[in-house]
Amino acid sequence: MQQAQRLNTPPVDTGDAYLLQGETYTSISDSISNVPLTGPLKTPRGWFIGFTIAFALLMVYFVSIAWLFIRGVGIWGINIPVGWGMDIINFVWWIGIGHAGTLISAILLLLNQSWRNSINRFAEAMTLFAVACAGMYPILHLGRPWLFYWLTPYPNTMGMWPQFRSPLTWDVFAISTYALVSLVFWLVGLMPDFATMRDRSTHPLGRTLWGIAALGWRGSAKHWHRYEMASLLLAGLSTPLVVSVHSIISLDFAVSQLPGWQVTVFPPYFVAGAVFAGFAMVLLLMIPIRSWYGFQAYITMRHLDVMAKIMLATGMIVVYGYFMEVFASVYSGNVYEEYLLENRLFGPSAWAYYGLLFCNAIAIQPLWFKRVRQSIPALIVISAIVSVGMWLERYVIIVISLERDFLPSSWAQYNPTFWDWSLYLGTFGLFFTLLFLFIRILPMINIFEMRLMLNQERQRAAWYAEGTPKPGSHKGHDDHGSNPEKRTTGATAAGD
Amino acid sequence: MNVYPIRTSDALWFGAGANVTATGNSYQLVSTQDHWTLEERDIYRIGNFAAFRENPKVIAEEVYLEEYGNVGRPEYQSFFTGEHAYPKQAWGMSIDLTACIGCNACVIACQAENNIPIVGKSEIARGREMHWIRIDRYFAGNLDNPSTYMMPMACMQCEQAPCEIVCPVAATVHDYEGLNNMVYNRCVGTKYCSNNCPYKVRRFNFLQYSDIDTIQFTLMRNPEVTVRNRGVMEKCTYCVQRISDARIEAKKVAVAAGSQDYVIDDGVIVTACEGACPTNAIVFGDINDANSRVKKLKDEPHSYYPLGILNTKPRTTYLARVRNPHESLEVEGEG
Numbered sequence: 104m105q106q107a108q109r110l111n112t113p114p115v116d117t118g119d120a121y122l123l124q125g126e127t128y129t130s131i132s133d134s135i136s137n138v139p140l141t142g143p144l145k146t147p148r149g150w151f152i153g154f155t156i157a158f159a160l161l162m163v164y165f166v167s168i169a170w171l172f173i174r175g176v177g178i179w180g181i182n183i184p185v186g187w188g189m190d191i192i193n194f195v196w197w198i199g200i201g202h203a204g205t206l207i208s209a210i211l212l213l214l215n216q217s218w219r220n221s222i223n224r225f226a227e228a229m230t231l232f233a234v235a236c237a238g239m240y241p242i243l244h245l246g247r248p249w250l251f252y253w254l255t256p257y258p259n260t261m262g263m264w265p266q267f268r269s270p271l272t273w274d275v276f277a278i279s280t281y282a283l284v285s286l287v288f289w290l291v292g293l294m295p296d297f298a299t300m301r302d303r304s305t306h307p308l309g310r311t312l313w314g315i316a317a318l319g320w321r322g323s324a325k326h327w328h329r330y331e332m333a334s335l336l337l338a339g340l341s342t343p344l345v346v347s348v349h350s351i352i353s354l355d356f357a358v359s360q361l362p363g364w365q366v367t368v369f370p371p372y373f374v375a376g377a378v379f380a381g382f383a384m385v386l387l388l389m390i391p392i393r394s395w396y397g398f399q400a401y402i403t404m405r406h407l408d409v410m411a412k413i414m415l416a417t418g419m420i421v422v423y424g425y426f427m428e429v430f431a432s433v434y435s436g437n438v439y440e441e442y443l444l445e446n447r448l449f450g451p452s453a454w455a456y457y458g459l460l461f462c463n464a465i466a467i468q469p470l471w472f473k474r475v476r477q478s479i480p481a482l483i484v485i486s487a488i489v490s491v492g493m494w495l496e497r498y499v500i501i502v503i504s505l506e507r508d509f510l511p512s513s514w515a516q517y518n519p520t521f522w523d524w525s526l527y528l529g530t531f532g533l534f535f536t537l538l539f540l541f542i543r544i545l546p547m548i549n550i551f552e553m554r555l556m557l558n559q560e561r562q563r564a565a566w567y568a569e570g571t572p573k574p575g576s577h578k579g580h581d582d583h584g585s586n587p588e589k590r591t592t593g594a595t596a597a598g599d
Numbered sequence: 600m601n602v603y604p605i606r607t608s609d610a611l612w613f614g615a616g617a618n619v620t621a622t623g624n625s626y627q628l629v630s631t632q633d634h635w636t637l638e639e640r641d642i643y644r645i646g647n648f649a650a651f652r653e654n655p656k657v658i659a660e661e662v663y664l665e666e667y668g669n670v671g672r673p674e675y676q677s678f679f680t681g682e683h684a685y686p687k688q689a690w691g692m693s694i695d696l697t698a699c700i701g702c703n704a705c706v707i708a709c710q711a712e713n714n715i716p717i718v719g720k721s722e723i724a725r726g727r728e729m730h731w732i733r734i735d736r737y738f739a740g741n742l743d744n745p746s747t748y749m750m751p752m753a754c755m756q757c758e759q760a761p762c763e764i765v766c767p768v769a770a771t772v773h774d775y776e777g778l779n780n781m782v783y784n785r786c787v788g789t790k791y792c793s794n795n796c797p798y799k800v801r802r803f804n805f806l807q808y809s810d811i812d813t814i815q816f817t818l819m820r821n822p823e824v825t826v827r828n829r830g831v832m833e834k835c836t837y838c839v840q841r842i843s844d845a846r847i848e849a850k851k852v853a854v855a856a857g858s859q860d861y862v863i864d865d866g867v868i869v870t871a872c873e874g875a876c877p878t879n880a881i882v883f884g885d886i887n888d889a890n891s892r893v894k895k896l897k898d899e900p901h902s903y904y905p906l907g908i909l910n911t912k913p914r915t916t917y918l919a920r921v922r923n924p925h926e927s928l929e930v931e932g933e934g
Contacts, residue, residue, distance in 0.1 A: 175804075175805060176788070176805055177727070181805070182725050182727050183727065183728075183801065183803060184799045185726075186791070186793045244789070244790075245787045245830070246789075246805075247830035247831065248830075250787045254767050254787070263769065263785070268764045268765075269765050269766055269767040271765070358765065360797065360909060361797075437908070505794060509797040509906055510640075510642060510799060510905070511634045511638050512632050512635075512733075512752070516633075518725075
């Protein structure tokens with residue numbers, strides 16, 4: 104196998120490559136696996152600072168939960184009529200963020216989008232941690248959280264099953280399936296890399312632990328064959344989940360009869376919103392990490408560009424959803440539905456609606472231009488605005504609809520309290536603590552898929568050097584790496 | 600505002616030399632209702648006696664004319680085919696808006712009967728009052744001399760109850776007499792039922808409102824009604840304990856007479872709000888009984904239920920308010 108020397112000068116990122124020039128199999132394995140293999144004392148100082156802040160926020164989370172359990176959900180700002188406040192807003196927000204990871208790992212795998220290889224594992228980890236943050240909220244929001252298991256069907260002396268007509272019961276299945284499948288998919292994807300880590304580790308303890316995690320992976324053709332099958336099957340399982348999870352969460356609202364909730368466009372609109380928010384978060388996290396760890400060669404400007412495009416596309420679907428909501432409200436001929444629009448535009452919480460229109464509809468428009476999509480400061484700013492905008496969207500849907508429904512006598516305002524905010528802040532602690540542990544302990548970029556990508560890039564370069572290939576003139580000519588045989592070639596675990 | 604310092608026992612009702620000056624401080628006032636217009640919604644129906652005598656259906660017809668363009672209303676469509684059967688009693692209530700004077704006696708009677716906790720000013724400020732029945736108050740007309748509309752509102756005991764289908768643990772369910780029952784022990788507190796209730800009559804124990812530690816308070820409470828703990832939803836039960844009591848007594852009489860079939864006479868069950876109402880605006884009874892007072896009231900042409908468009912089929916209905924003011928007292932914009 105050809106072993107090129109690394110270039111002495113760093114390659115220039117022209118914005119049209121998914122893997123920068125000058126990388127070799129060894130350099131890929133080295134630079135990615137060195138991060139977790141570094142001794143504890145040589146951990147970058149920045150990591151310690153970040154982890155400390157995240158861990159402190161995690162303590163805020165625990166304190167908020169402890170006080171919640173001691174006193175009850177009355178420590179929050181919810182009331183009658185606004186029975187769901189920041190608890191459910193944050194739940195939907197977090198679970199939405201997770202969707203980008205599943206889209207990247209499952210749908211883009213099935214579509215043979217090999218560019219996803221370098222962001223796949225990180226996005227999938229982000230999914231898991233976001234689901235962990237989200238999944239706690241439906242339990243915490245209960246008046247009697249210690250009885251949350253009553254929502255699951257299990258044989259019990261009460262002779263009771265959950266009430267299956269309730270979307271909250273569907274949520275239990277949707278979220279637990281999602282968390283489980285995402286976790287399994289992520290762990291299966293890590294196996295070949297665990298083997299690489301095992302082989303590269305010099306410390307006996309490291310070798311043992313990585314060895315256990317690798318489950319005896321030797322990189323044989325049979326292993327790879329089964330691995331490919333398992334990946335495809337799990338991707339097939341995950342793909343419907345990308346659509347179903349947020350569809351079902353949208354049904355929490357769409358099934359009700361509250362104006363502003365009972366909107367038939369909700370399922371697709373929520374799924375698009377989830378992917379939209381998710382890609383904003385991936386960008387927001389990946390841009391700093393790629394520069395801190397020097398992964399610019401693997402996560403190139405082209406990656407950022409493509410993610411920005413997906414963000415723009417899903418953002419426009421969400422904007423279509425906003426139009427549909429307005430249309431449904433005006434066209435309904437129903438005084439309660441019509442008032443919903445009036446309340447959003449001129450009601451006491453109108454600031455949230457205007458904020459959402461600015462963040463999700465106007466702020467993303469510059470992404471039509473390549474210059475903006477490949478500008479790091481612009482992407483950070485837009486992604487941050489989108490993250491805020493998607494939070495506001497849930498605020499508009501949940502809170503504004505509840506504040507003013509049918510009987511004007513019941514109308515009331517919702518005011519979040521200190522504990523609403525501290526719990527929200529605390530979930531960031533949980534998220535970033537897990538994320539910092541992940542980037543420190545596990546290879547955050549898929550090593551073998553990067554080697555595969557290098558192989559594909561080289562083959563492509565070779566073909567172009569020979570002259571433009573005729574279709575089918577090269578056996579196994581496949582830019583996308585769907586051919587298992589060829590995937591194996593470039594991806595032998597620890598083969599370099 | 601505390602005025603007791605100037606109300607001495609020497610002169611309880613008179614004071615001299617007092618001045619009122621603005622302190623510049625602000626003081627929080629709380630209310631259980633923050634919005635007082637009807638927003639042109641078909642919630643509170645009202646009509647004039649002269650027109651009503653001429654055509655008893657005029658009040659409903661006016662509403663339908665505005666909403667649907669003709670004097671009848673289209674038959675509401677429902678996904679739920681097949682009515683539930685209520686072979687014995689079917690409890691219902693009728694509230695006469697002409698008779699209601701908004702005195703709040705029903706609210707207090709209900710609070711005493713059903714061990715409803717008093718939550719205090721700070722919780723009221725957050726919108727967490729616990730009253731199972733409330734008097735909705737709406738104003739209309741001239742700002743200087745508005746017309747006031749009083750509307751008692753409690754759980755409507757909908758036959759197609761929106762709260763029931765969204766509860767994940769079946770904590771709010773229908774019984775064979777058409778009551779929408781709240782099972783406290785089963786409730787985990789998702790609050791979804793309240794969100795989906797168009798009448799917003801459900802009340803939630805956001806905190807531990809009932810003082811269950813002070814042993815003396817047990818003497819204060821109605822022993823036939825559960826004291827609720829934090830984290831569960833509650834709402835009007837149509838005084839289900841009184842219904843049960845009457846049913847047991849009726850069964851005892853039937854068994855003594857050697858019969859399996861018990862009869863509960865109209866008027867035997869009096870709900871707390873009904874018993875306290877000084878104007879008999881609230882009437883409770885069995886709507887399966889053609890001779891019951893409540894059935895007759897429900898058959899009145901001006902009987903209606905608010906938010907009829909939702910087709911929740913509430914057991915509580917209202918009799919539209921019929922006014923007969925003297926011309927010189929008629930306020931502009933009334934009606």
